[in-house]
Amino acid sequence: MSVRQWVLDKLWHGNDPVAAFPRHIYGVDHQGWNSDHGYLAEAIDVVRPRIVVEVGVWKGGSVATMAARLKALALDGVVIAIDTWLGASDHWLNPGFHAELRFRDGYPSLYHCFMANMIDKGLEDYIVPLPLDSVNALVVLKERGIEVDVLHIDAGHDYQSVKNDLKAWWPLLRPGGVLIGDDYHRDRLHWPEVAAAIDDFFAETPHESFRADWGKCYVRKLAGTLS
Ligand SMILES: C[S@@+](CC[C@H](N)C(=O)[O-])C[C@H]1O[C@@H](n2cnc3c(N)ncnc32)[C@H](O)[C@@H]1O
Known part of the structure; x- marks a missing residue:
């Protein structure tokens, strides 16, 4: 059984939301933000994941980057795309x-x-949407015993949302897995609350290889740690 089918069984009771999607009705629009950042493909290359989770999807720009990399490497993996698709406060x-x-x-x-964008790019076999808020999605994944190899956090951008997402999702990341955080700017000239939340979280959380470039940070969970 493919990893995608295993995830569909766990999250969608065996149904496939892509198969049911009326692709001819909706137009495509590939607008995104920093969605092809090098860290996204790098994490796939390094970890060779089965399960990728993105929290904060919008039109799917960064999901597409990671899913395309899974496809290019012919990996048996999937990106679980989590969003309310209702937008954030900003x-x-x-x-x-x-x-x-x-x-x-x-x-x-x-x-x-x-969904139209994913089908347009031919990536439907590498994604599973989960239209829930971050908190509920986490409960569902936890309950279903799904662990995460690569995690991209790009949902709420206020201090509390970012801190909550990190606290909630980090324990689900496997030891040796990679977390990428969006809109991390060390100088805090843009999105200062994002950087503050990330810096505060990792000041008290064991991790390795934290680095940042072009508005994203990349950090690895120590092998052998659970929190
Ligand atoms: C900046 S956009 C994501 C951009 C996207 N990663 C890209 O590459 O274009 C943020 C997204 O996070 C979603 N979002 C905000 N808060 C959320 C929450 N608590 N749970 C789930 N999704 C949330 C919004 O609906 C929005 O689509």
Whole structure:
């Protein structure tokens, strides 16, 4: 059984949301933010993961980068794409990003854009969407016994959200796994709360090889640690 089918059995009771998706109805739009950052493909190359989790997907730019790498390496792996697809506070506060949520009957249709994008790129066999908030998604994965090899955190960008996501998801990362955090800027000129939350978390959490470049950080969980 493929890893993707195993994940579908665990998360979707054996159903495949991609198979049910009406691909001809929704348009594609590959807009993203720093979605092809080198750390994303590097983590796949180094860890050769079975399970990749992204929390904070939007239209799927960074999911596509990681899924394409799984495909290029012919790995039996999957990206579990977690998002409410309702946007974060910064999207609701900015009129341009608010429009990007693609309202249909007063409700965002970002999820449909994400799915259309994955199919357009031929990556549907390497992704499983999980349309939940970070907290509920974590409970489901934990309950289903799914551990994570590569984790990309790119959801809420306020201090508390970032800290909560790190505290919640780090224990699910396997020893030796890689976490990538988005919008980490050491100088704190952009997204200062993100860097503050990440620095505070790793000041008190054992880890190795923390580095940062071009608005993302990359950190490895020590082999043999559970927290
Ligand atoms: C900056 S965007 C992600 C960008 C994406 N990784 C890319 O490459 O384009 C942040 C996303 O996080 C989602 N989000 C924010 N808070 C969340 C939460 N608590 N749970 C799940 N998704 C959340 C929003 O809906 C939004 O789609």
